[in-house]
Amino acid sequence: xxxxxxxxxxxxxxxxxxxxxxxxxxxxxxxxxxxxxxxxxxxxxxxxxxxxxxxxxxxxxxxxxxxxxxxxxxxxxxxxxxxxxxxxxxxxxxxxxxxxxxxxxxxxxxxxxxxxxxxxxxxxxxxxxxxxxxxxxxxxxxxxxxxxxxxxxxxxxxxxxxxxxxxxxxxxxxxxxxxxxxxxxxxxxxxxxxxxxxxxxxxxxxxxxxxxxxxxxxxxxxxxxxxxxxxxxxxxxxxxxxxxxxxxxxxxxxxxxxxxxxxxxxxxxxxxxxxxxxxxxxxxxxxxxxxxxxxxxxxxxxxxxxxxxxxxxxxxxxxxxxxxxxxxxxxxxxxxxxxxxxxxxxxxxxxxxxxxxxxxxxxxxxxxxxxxxxxxxxxxxxxxxxxxxxxxxxxxxxxxxxxxxxxxxxxxxxxxxxxxxxxxxxxxxxxxxxxxxxxxxxxxxxxxxxxxxxxxxxxxxxxxxxxxxxxxxxxxxxxx
Numbered sequence: 001x002x003x004x005x006x007x008x009x010x011x012x013x014x015x016x017x018x019x020x021x022x023x024x025x026x027x028x029x030x031x032x033x034x035x036x037x038x039x040x041x042x043x044x045x046x047x048x049x050x051x052x053x054x055x056x057x058x059x060x061x062x063x064x065x066x067x068x069x070x071x072x073x074x075x076x077x078x079x080x081x082x083x084x085x086x087x088x089x090x091x092x093x094x095x096x097x098x099x100x101x102x103x104x105x106x107x108x109x110x111x112x113x114x115x116x117x118x119x120x121x122x123x124x125x126x127x128x129x130x131x132x133x134x135x136x137x138x139x140x141x142x143x144x145x146x147x148x149x150x151x152x153x154x155x156x157x158x159x160x161x162x163x164x165x166x167x168x169x170x171x172x173x174x175x176x177x178x179x180x181x182x183x184x185x186x187x188x189x190x191x192x193x194x195x196x197x198x199x200x201x202x203x204x205x206x207x208x209x210x211x212x213x214x215x216x217x218x219x220x221x222x223x224x225x226x227x228x229x230x231x232x233x234x235x236x237x238x239x240x241x242x243x244x245x246x247x248x249x250x251x252x253x254x255x256x257x258x259x260x261x262x263x264x265x266x267x268x269x270x271x272x273x274x275x276x277x278x279x280x281x282x283x284x285x286x287x288x289x290x291x292x293x294x295x296x297x298x299x300x301x302x303x304x305x306x307x308x309x310x311x312x313x314x315x316x317x318x319x320x321x322x323x324x325x326x327x328x329x330x331x332x333x334x335x336x337x338x339x340x341x342x343x344x345x346x347x348x349x350x351x352x353x354x355x356x357x358x359x360x361x362x363x364x365x366x367x368x369x370x371x372x373x374x375x376x377x378x379x380x381x382x383x384x385x386x387x388x389x390x391x392x393x394x395x396x397x398x399x400x401x402x403x404x405x406x407x408x409x410x411x412x413x414x415x416x417x418x419x420x421x422x423x424x425x426x427x428x429x430x431x432x433x434x435x436x437x438x439x440x441x442x443x444x445x446x447x448x449x450x451x452x453x454x455x456x457x458x459x460x461x462x463x464x465x466x467x468x469x470x471x472x473x474x475x476x477x478x479x480x
Contacts, residue, residue, distance in 0.1 A: 010051035013042050017052065021061055022076045032062060032070040059383045060390050074390055083263075083401040083414035085231050086208070086446050101212055101440050116466035119434040121261060121410055122326045123456045127380050132368045133325055133360070140359040148356040154347045156182025156332065157358035163365035164332050171293060171304045173334075181333045181342055184353050186291045186319035189333040191217045192349065193315040194252060196341035197285040198223055202251035205244055207236050209412075209441035209450075211261045211289075214254055218443075225443045226250065232403040232412055235260055235267035238274055245282055252285045258302045259292035262441050262452040263412045264405025266296075269303045276308040283313070285338065290318040291331075294374055296407040297382040312336030320361065322409075323377060324370070328357040380458075381409050387459035388467070395471035397478060409456040412438075414449060417478040421451045427473050433466045 020026045033041060038049040053070050056062045063073040141147055155161070161177035168175040183189040198204065200222030206214060208227035218225050226244050229237045236255050244250065255275070257267040267275070279286040288305045296302060306316035315338060319331030330353070335342040346352075364370070388411060392402055399416030415421065421437035428435055438450025457463065 008051075009044060010048045010055060013038070013044065013048070013052040014055040017056060018059075018061060021072055021074075024075065024077055026072050028072050028075050028078070030072045031068075032072065034069055059386045061386070074386070078393055079389065079402070079404055080393060081401045082232050083403060083412055083450065085229050085237075101216065115432050115434055116462050117434045117457060118453045118463075118466060118470075119436045121452075121454045121456060122322060123377060123381065123409060124458045126458060127377055128324060129364075129368060129373050133328075133364055136360040136364040136368065137356065139363050140356055144355075144359050148359055150355065152182075152352040152355040152358055154352045155343060156180060156353065157355070157362055159366070160330075160358045160362035161332075163362055167365070168334075170301050171290075172307045173304065175334055179334055179339065181335065181339070181346055182353050182358060183317075183319075183331040183333055183346065184329040184350070185321050185331040186289055186317050187213050187217065187331075188349075189317035189319070189331045190214060190254070190287060190289055191221075192342050192345045193285075193287045193317060193333055193335060193338070194218065194223070194254065195221060195345055196335065196338050197287075197315075198251045203248050205241060205248075205250050205253045206443075207255055207260060208444075209262055209438065209447055210254070211256065212440045214289075215441075215443050218254075223251075227442060227444060227446075230260060230263055230265060232263045232265045232405075234271060235263075235265040236275065238271065238278065241275075242278060245278070245284070250282075250284055252287055253279055254287045254289070255305070256289045256292070257305055258290055259295060259405055259408030261292065261408065262410050262436070262438070264403045264408055264410055266302055266406055272303060272305045273308045276305050276314060280309075280311050280313050285313055285315055287315045288317060290316060291322050292408040293318065294323050295378060295381060295409065297378060297385070298406055302407075306334060306336075309336065312338075315342070323374060324364075325357075325361070328361060329353070330357055330361050378407075381407075381455070384409070384455045384457075384459050385411070388453060388455040388463070391459075391464055391467040392453070395468045397471065397475050400474075409454055411453045411455060413451050413453055415451065415474055417449075419449045419474055419477045421448060424451065424470075424473060424477060427476075428470060431469050431473075433469060435470065 035046055035049045039046050057064060061074050062070050064070055160182060161180045164180050165175045165177045183192065194217060203224045203226055204218055205226045205228050207230040226248055228241045228244060235257055257272055259266050286305060290304050293302060293304060304316060306314045314336055316334040333342055389402060397416055401414040403412040422439055425435050425437045436452040438447030441447060
């Protein structure tokens with residue numbers, strides 16, 4: 001059993017048991033040692049033994065049976081097959097998904113308690129440090145010389161940029177505050193970066209599937225897209241990208257290397273280096289969205305492409321929207337050699353990002369124990385991931401394929417038969433269930449039998465019911 005100095009003792013015990021369940025040493029239905037025996041075997045207190053079992057029970061891996069003890073409930077070996085990798089036609093084409101996206105935006109953002117929302121890709125507000133964020137907002141209003149009423153620096157609040165440069169240490173970055181441009185979320189950062197290195201009519205290489213906001217941004221700028229296949233395991237297919245570079249004049253490459261939305265795949269660090277070497281050799285800007293990088297389930301944060309960039313061709317983008325405060329709209333770009341162009345577009349586009357949220361966030365990052373929050377958030381999301389996976393396995397029909405993300409908070413589900421996910425979305429909404437159809441994650445006509453399920457919302461009886469009802473609706477489509 002691996003141990004780290006920062007692990008709680010109960011977590012060391014729980015991780016050891018989880019590894020035995022994963023390896024099938026402990027099988028589904030096996031009885032676990034009693035709390036007293038576990039205490040004696042590991043030389044821990046009864047309270048610590050209980051904590052270890054509570055942790056595994058929260059993940060849904062074990063269950064307590066009255067007057068009988070604890071039993072293995074779920075194993076990773078129950079996981080279904082992974083979704084297949086679709087190979088889009090290697091052509092450049094216009095983007096045309098805006099009408100479909102417009103019809104579902106309203107319910108994606110629906111916060112009504114009556115809606116079981118599997119569509120919204122943000123963490124549950126109960127997992128966020130709202131009280132501490134509120135204190136930081138109050139502090140900003142009381143202590144800022146002008147009560148945050150005037151424009152902020154175009155490049156961003158100096159203290160916030162200082163804190164963002166410190167966050168970069170997590171992925172090994174040595175970024176100076178003056179290299180950063182603060183934006184209104186990661187999408188604005190991505191949009192500005194794309195605009196800085198392209199002109200209407202140019203071609204951009206993008207992962208497929210990919211976050212629909214990126215496709216909309218490309219469409220709005222009059223650009224064409226070449227879709228490069230991406231895997232639920234290790235992300236962008238570099239060989240396919242290399243072929244596209246030889247075939248087309250590519251002005252930029254857009255990639256989400258860590259826990260891609262919607263696939264959840266994470267590009268291995270050595271593969272990131274290959275990608276950076278490829279774009280550097282061809283003098284093509286690489287626009288990297290690392291918005292999910294901090295939400296890893298393993299022991300170490302994955303590197304970024306920017307880490308391997310020595311010539312400034314990687315334009316790194318990220319934000320705090322997925323890990324801390326979605327509504328504050330705090331993002332940033334580290335544009336490398338294209339810094340001047342990005343800063344100029346930011347100035348023209350909106351002068352600067354809001355002063356109040358920048359000052360408040362700078363204060364929080366300095367005093368709010370952000371690393372402690374991230375550690376708890378990662379643990380909660382990992383637990384929810386397992387719970388949602390179990391729900392899909394229990395309620396969806398045979399032949400369903402599901403991703404197994406090691407971070408983030410989305411599952412990519414490939415449905416069996418000729419299920420139409422947009423029709424499924426319409427039927428599910430009649431039952432107050434919100435999902436995201438796979439079709440909107442591509443510019444071409446792909447992924448019609450796929451859906452994205454977010455596990456950002458805490459597991460509950462409603463979530464279990466929602467997956468149960470979705471399973472029934474899927475079976476109904478298959479039967480017809």
